[in-house]
Amino acid sequence: MESERLVQIEVNGALCRSSVPVRTSLADFLREHHGLTGTHVGCEHGVCGACTVLLDGRSVRSCIVLAVGADGSRVDTVEGLAGDDGMHPLQEAFQQHHGLQCGFCTPGFLMTLVEVLGERRGLADEEIRDAISGNVCRCTGYQGIVEAVRTADRTWERRVDGDAE
Ligand code: FES
């Protein structure tokens, strides 16, 4: 029988603690053990980006990270994006610009972009396209997503950094 290990991860500010088989991915830890199904699993090979979450602030593909490897870390998922004052600026911008259709890829795009825009704004279109080049969308053709990022780039400071407009 596969051995298990106790894993404790702070997810969106709350402690998630489970004993899991040592080969459990971080994606499965979130989805299967803690009901956080906002993180989607597509390719399971680290290629499509659907499973992207932040691990100690850096974007990772949670299908190829072992839960035991994330033990003691902090993870942010799409479930933690919206706050008491409503949706995150990126979520609002995706809605406004129809940056999604089926929505399967959307959590991964959002978490990738949280890291990117959190570090730097004022991105040129080529930089936006480069930033999302590791995320695959089978539906939208990407134009709406790029437009959403342009908008979020402008609205980010007001809502996330708390700077008054
Ligand atoms: S499901 Fe993880 S990269 Fe595709």
Ligand code: FES
């Ligand atoms: S919106 Fe359907 S895969 Fe991206």
